[in-house]
Amino acid sequence: MKKHIEADKIMLSLEGNLVASRVLELIKETKQIMETEYDELIVDLEQVNHIDSTGITFLIGLYKNTKSKDRRFSLVGVSEEILHLFKLMRLDEIFGMKP
Amino acid sequence: MEEIKISIQSNFEEVDKCIIELEAFFSNLKDINQMQNYILIYALREILNNSVEHGNRLDAQKKVQCKIIKQSKKITIEVKDEGLGFILEKIIENIGENDVEKIRNRGIYSLNKLGFQINVKNNTVFLEYIIKE
Numbered sequence: 516m517k518k519h520i521e522a523d524k525i526m527l528s529l530e531g532n533l534v535a536s537r538v539l540e541l542i543k544e545t546k547q548i549m550e551t552e553y554d555e556l557i558v559d560l561e562q563v564n565h566i567d568s569t570g571i572t573f574l575i576g577l578y579k580n581t582k583s584k585d586r587r588f589s590l591v592g593v594s595e596e597i598l599h600l601f602k603l604m605r606l607d608e609i610f611g612m613k614p
Numbered sequence: 615m616e617e618i619k620i621s622i623q624s625n626f627e628e629v630d631k632c633i634i635e636l637e638a639f640f641s642n643l644k645d646i647n648q649m650q651n652y653i654l655i656y657a658l659r660e661i662l663n664n665s666v667e668h669g670n671r672l673d674a675q676k677k678v679q680c681k682i683i684k685q686s687k688k689i690t691i692e693v694k695d696e697g698l699g700f701i702l703e704k705i706i707e708n709i710g711e712n713d714v715e716k717i718r719n720r721g722i723y724s725l726n727k728l729g730f731q732i733n734v735k736n737n738t739v740f741l742e743y744i745i746k747e
Contacts, residue, residue, distance in 0.1 A: 535663050536626035565633075567659045568721040596652040603727040604720070 516544050523554035527577075530562040533570030541573060549580050556581045561592030566600065578609060587611070616643060616684045621677050622662070624670035624695075629662045632680065643684055645745050653728050654689065654743065658682075660721040661693045661739050669695030669737060691741040699736040 517528040525548060531537060558577060563570075574590070581588040589611035593601070601607050618639045622628040636658055640651050662678060670676035676696040683690045705722050725732055731742040 532630075534626070534630070534659065535667070536630050565655065565659070567656065567663060568724060569663065571720060596649060599649060599652075600656065600724065600728075604724050 516541065518548060520553075523552070524557060525551070525553045525555070526557045526559055528559040528562065532565040533560070533563050533573065534565060534567045535569040538569045538573045542576075545577065549577070553586060555587040555589070558588075558590050559592045560590055560594070560597060563592075563597070564594070566597055571600075571604070571606070574610070575606075617682065619679070619681045621679050622666075623674055624666045624672055624676050624678060625674065626663065626666060629659060629666055632662060633659055636680075636682070639682070645687065650745060657725050657728060657730055657741060657743070658691065658693075660725060661691070661741065664721060665693050665695035665697070665739070668700070669697030671697070687745040689743045689745065691743070692738055693741075694738040697737050699738075700734060702732060702734040 516530060519526040519528070527545065527548070529541070533541075556577065558574065578588045591612070593612055598607070598612070601610065601612075616639075618636070620632050620635060622632045633655060637651075637655060640646060640654055646654070658680070662680065665678040666672060670678060673696075679692075679694045681692045702722075722732065725741065729743065733740040733742075
């Protein structure tokens, strides 16, 4: 995972698959970041190929964390396949997705 | 008819390895496009994860058996663990579809939305998927 901070924006670039075997580690890696001050969290999924419901729950966790603190959340680099899954699960209703 | 059978130990790393084998199996099948391939792999990972985590409770002594058969346009998946099984209707009742953020049992919910027929008998989950043009 790569982290890029610019002004009050944090961009997290996730790498590899967003699946059960990796999510625990990701939660540990993002815990401290989520406790810092920021206005916007952008999660980049460009390097993410596969996702499962654990990975989706992880993203929802990030989204809810930012929402609870009145911050902005968006996803970028979402593949066609993952977007298809998000639309079926109506997650496109809550995730702001930027091209 | 094409068929594959795999047995794995109950941890998520084994699920990952199994998925790699299954990706190779699906990539050799005719009639399946890229999106359908992705959906099948997604479904398999969900069911295997569930069996490993909830069925076998991550017990290293317990195994999960997976069998996939492709016959014409129909793909049948059977995943069996050594747990006590679950009642599908109870899972579906508690999904809580009205609040997108709070959906429970998101795995099963998503399989339904993806076009899979799901049946559960004791500790075996059966999925059926029809390949459409």
